[in-house]
Amino acid sequence: MVSGAQPAGWTDERVETLTKLWMEGLSASQIAGELGEGVTRNAVIGKVHRLKLSARAKPTNSAPRARPPARPAPRRVASPSAGMSSPMSSGAAKMARPAMQASRPQSIGATALAMDPQMEQQLYVAPAAAELFIPEDKRLSLLQLTEATCKWPIGDPLSKDFYFCGQHSLESGPYCDFHSRRAYHQVDKKRR
DNA sequence: CCCTGATTCGC
DNA sequence: GCGAATCAGG
Helix, strand or coil: CCCCCCCCCCCHHHHHHHHHHHHCCCCHHHHHHHHCCCCCHHHHHHHHHHCCCCCCCCCCCCCCCCCCCCCCCCCCCCCCCCCCCCCCCCCCCCCCCCCCCCCCCCCCCCCCCCCCCCCHHHCCCCCCCCCCCCCHHHCECHHHCCCCECCCEECCCCCCCCEECCCECCCCCCCCHHHHHHHHHHCCCCCC
16 A cells, blocks of 8 residues: 545645745646546636635735625536437538738737746747648538538638638537637737 | 636535 | 536637
8 A cells, every 4th residue: 555645725935835836826727637537727726716815916006806796506416307408500601800910920929928937948839830721622612511521611602713611620619720710819819 | 628716515 | 625517718
């Protein structure tokens, strides 16, 4: 018996680490990963709150987190009504609003990790992946789209050489992996 | 979609 | 006290 499995249990040491990292601005998930596999980011956040550590970088403005006025009491477990009726399988008519720009300075690779001292020297600019090139024989016209084809539009919709990506789309969306990521991660990004 | 923290509440 | 589930925002 030499198994030392202490999945939970906030020892003073761990609490210290937690506090330190939290103060340094690391995200809950990062701290969780640092503490060990048995720790989830929820655990970290929960502990942080219990320690009343939240609000780490408060300049001089004591703006108490806008607390939601009322909680509908999301009782866990016990879900009597399972009325999950979704007869509409929204076929291919789900074009969102992917900008039809072919090139754009994107920055993928790093999901904005908090400033981590160890990460500073790992900074490097991603080689800006070029837009996907779809071979002609893979390109699809509007009428050729199916539930399983990526519906990312390419080119000018009014032009003759307008076509759709046509790659196999994800279960979770109307686009292929490449374009679904592009669709979300690109748009938005700082409201101002 | 990914992520973030905030909150609630059964355990 | 703990943390999963959930919520809300970016």
